[in-house]
Amino acid sequence: MGSASRAVSCLCCPCKCLACGLFSCLCSILISLLVVVGVLALIFYLIFRPHMIAATVDSAALAQFDLAPNSALAYNLSVDITVRNPNKRVGLYYDDVESLALFQDQRFGYVQLDSFYQGTEESTKVSPQFHGQQPLQGDVNAANFRSQQTDGKFDVEVKLNARLRVKVWAFKVRGPKARITCPLSVPAPGNNAGATFKPTDCKVWF
Secondary structure (H helix, E strand, C coil), X not given: CHHHHHHHHHHHCHHHHHHHHHHHHXXXXXXXXXXXXXXXXXXXXXXXXXXXXXXXXXXXXXXXXEECCCCEEEEEEEEEEEEXXXXXXXXXXXXXXXXXXXXXXXXXXXXXXXXXXXXXXXXXXXXXXXXXXXXXXXXXXXXXXXXXXXXXXEEEEEEEEEEEEEEECCEEEEEEEEEEEEXXXXXXXXXXXXXXXXXXXXXXXX
């Protein structure tokens, strides 16, 4: 009875049956493609096992860090950062590399760095230099500056941002934007109390 009804329906409206058939075929193709992509992604992960990049600030020094009465910050900060690619089969291109320096969440320094390529299990050292003058906003920042100056060290945050491209064999694929954040405690200029900078690991975000 049901088969006869469908046959009659198709005879009465062949276009409807054709549309249903095409829709069913497209759904089958789409599901198959999703399964294939999922399997390939799993195989890619099991073969290459991509790992998160890592970064460490090896050294940081303040040659100048002075706050004028008008809250203008005069600064001269040098930083050495080692970025590591722990992957054994994946190379990384770092494009649009920029470095920022912040005090109390206010940016006072900005440096554009050269792009670079990092082969498998390679490390690259980048050394941004920040110097200039920048106004700080708010009385709280001025008070925090004086307090940290008395303690003989400043809490400075250095960030490194880059657009990644991933290289697998001869293939290059556009990757995410890497954001590296490094909270630092840097000895104040002219500190004679024996304070030294300790290498600091950074946090990496995508």
